Amino acid sequence: MRRAAAAAASGALLAVAGLHAAWGAGRAWPFPDRAALADAVAGTAEVPGPAACFAVSAALAAASALVAGWPSGHPGVRRAGVGGAAAVLAGRGALGLAGRTALVAPGSVSARFTRLDRRVYSPACLALAGLAAVSAWPGGGQGRIAGRPQRAARPGSR
Numbered sequence: 001m002r003r004a005a006a007a008a009a010s011g012a013l014l015a016v017a018g019l020h021a022a023w024g025a026g027r028a029w030p031f032p033d034r035a036a037l038a039d040a041v042a043g044t045a046e047v048p049g050p051a052a053c054f055a056v057s058a059a060l061a062a063a064s065a066l067v068a069g070w071p072s073g074h075p076g077v078r079r080a081g082v083g084g085a086a087a088v089l090a091g092r093g094a095l096g097l098a099g100r101t102a103l104v105a106p107g108s109v110s111a112r113f114t115r116l117d118r119r120v121y122s123p124a125c126l127a128l129a130g131l132a133a134v135s136a137w138p139g140g141g142q143g144r145i146a147g148r149p150q151r152a153a154r155p156g157s158r
Contacts, residue, residue, distance in 0.1 A: 006135035009128050010068040013085075017060035024053030041121075042105070043113030063089075067132050082136035089129035096122030 022029060023037065031037040038047045047053070063085035066078055095101050096117045101108050108117070 002135055002137060005131040006067055006069065009131035009135060010064045012124075012128060013060050013064035013067060013132075017057045017064060020053050020057035020060060023047060024050040024057060026050075039110050039112050040116055041113070043101075043108030043110040043117070063132070067135050069135075079136045079138075082132050086129045086132040086136075089125045089132065093122045093125030093129060096125065 019029075023041075026034075028034045028037045031040060034047050035045070038044050042048055062081070066081040066085060069078065071078060092101075092104065095103055099114065099118070101114075101117055101122075108114075
């Protein structure tokens with residue numbers, strides 16, 4: 001269960017990181033143009049600047065790595081990082097479902113964004129928060145993918 005949760009959350013976080021990087025580089029995919037992208041994902045007339053897109057991309061990529069089990073030699077650091085990522089995702093999801101995303105993203109007010117936020121983005125954030133939390137649950141192992149059991153050393157081997 002932990003390994004599947006880690007793989008699902010890590011993969012999804014990495015995919016969303018890639019989207020944010022593409023948007024920072026000027027792409028509009030999967031929307032026809034930057035105006036439609038801005039309306040749907042930011043609720044504003046313009047897409048946030050490259051620095052903001054790349055910062056979000058980097059944070060999501062770091063969260064993906066933590067959820068996947070890195071750094072494997074420092075389980076406390078990993079669990080703390082995953083806990084922080086899960087808390088941020090849960091907070092974002094809760095604010096979106098409550099219709100209060102503008103508290104953390106001022107100006108996110110378009111009707112299209114509000115609808116997508118409540119139906120897609122916020123539930124996705126909550127699902128990712130839950131999967132991330134499961135991946136770091138105590139006893140989840142120290143392997144590169146959370147929950148993978150460690151191999152026991154064979155007698156007489158180093």
